[in-house]
Amino acid sequence: MHFGHMVYFKLKDNSDESAEQLVNSCQEFLASHEGIVYFSAGTLAETDRSVNVRDFDVALHLVFENRLAHDEYQVSERHEQFIAANQQNWDHVRVFDANVKC
Numbered sequence: 001m002h003f004g005h006m007v008y009f010k011l012k013d014n015s016d017e018s019a020e021q022l023v024n025s026c027q028e029f030l031a032s033h034e035g036i037v038y039f040s041a042g043t044l045a046e047t048d049r050s051v052n053v054r055d056f057d058v059a060l061h062l063v064f065e066n067r068l069a070h071d072e073y074q075v076s077e078r079h080e081q082f083i084a085a086n087q088q089n090w091d092h093v094r095v096f097d098a099n100v101k102c
Contacts, residue, residue: 002063004063005062005073006059006098007062008096009059009093011090012090019058020043022058023058025085028082035069036062036063
């Protein structure tokens with residue numbers, strides 16, 4: 001069983017440039033962490049489906065080999081650097097963790 005870590009960021013400055021900067025920062029600091037089997041980061045898609053939740057600006061999706069890999073990621077230097085470099089623009093962050101089959 002893999003461990004899914006899905007993070008949704010609502011930004012104080014939610015301009016296209018600011019959202020893209022956060023996506024780039026996700027790639028720079030988080031994409032190559034040991035134990036990741038899937039990484040993606042991107043901006044809110046323009047859709048008109050009523051079932052879509054739209055109260056975020058940037059989505060980060062990570063799937064880890066296991067819970068231990070996730071836990072090591074949480075305390076890693078790169079993760080801490082990512083937080084320090086970006087948190088000043090976060091209005092709020094929602095995290096959804098799940099055991100997932102890939």
